[in-house]
Amino acid sequence: MQYLLMIYSEEGRWNQMTDSERQQGVAAYQAYTESLKKAEVLAGSNRLQHTNAATTVRLVDGKPQVLDGPFSDSKEQLGGYYLIDVPNLDAAIAWASRCPGAGYGTMEVRPIWTAPYDAPSAA
Template sequence: MQYLLMLYANEDGWNALSEAEQAEGIAAYGAYAEALQQAGILAGSNRLRPATSATTVRIVEGKPRVQDGPFIESKEEIGGYYLIDVADLDAAIAWAARCPGAGHGVVEVRPVWQMS
């Protein structure tokens, strides 16, 4: 079953890190992605641009309303994701706990409702 691991963190936190700390973070995420690949469960992954680059679209009175920015303003924003294919929720949670993002933010685990 596929699960989406959504990584939430304070976007300003990255800019507050030294170059050495950023390099350490990049290495940690690289190692995590490699572990997912080696396990044969990685179906997709990407880092997202800052929430300030988001565009929100909703229908109001039958017409699209477009606004710059995320849906809600919050301290933590979604910064990236991993799409994994594992046996069950317990396995997805175990992989989420290994994600570097769980150490400085939140990793939300959500099952994918595959439309086939």
């Protein structure tokens, strides 16, 4: 089953780190990514640009309303993700807990909807 491991952190934190801390952070993510590849569970991953590059779109009275920036202000922002394919939620949680992002932010683990959507029947 596929799970999306979403990494939430304070995006300004990177700029507050020393060069040495940044190098250690990059190395930690490279090692984590390699371990996912070696275990053959990595389906995809990406780092996201900062929220000031985000565009939010919603429909208002059937017309698109486009806003610069994220949908909401919060202390932590979605900074990147890993898409993994593992047997169950316990395995996904184990991988999420090994991610460097778990040490300084929050990891959200969410299963991917793989089946066609079936609307619940009215009872």
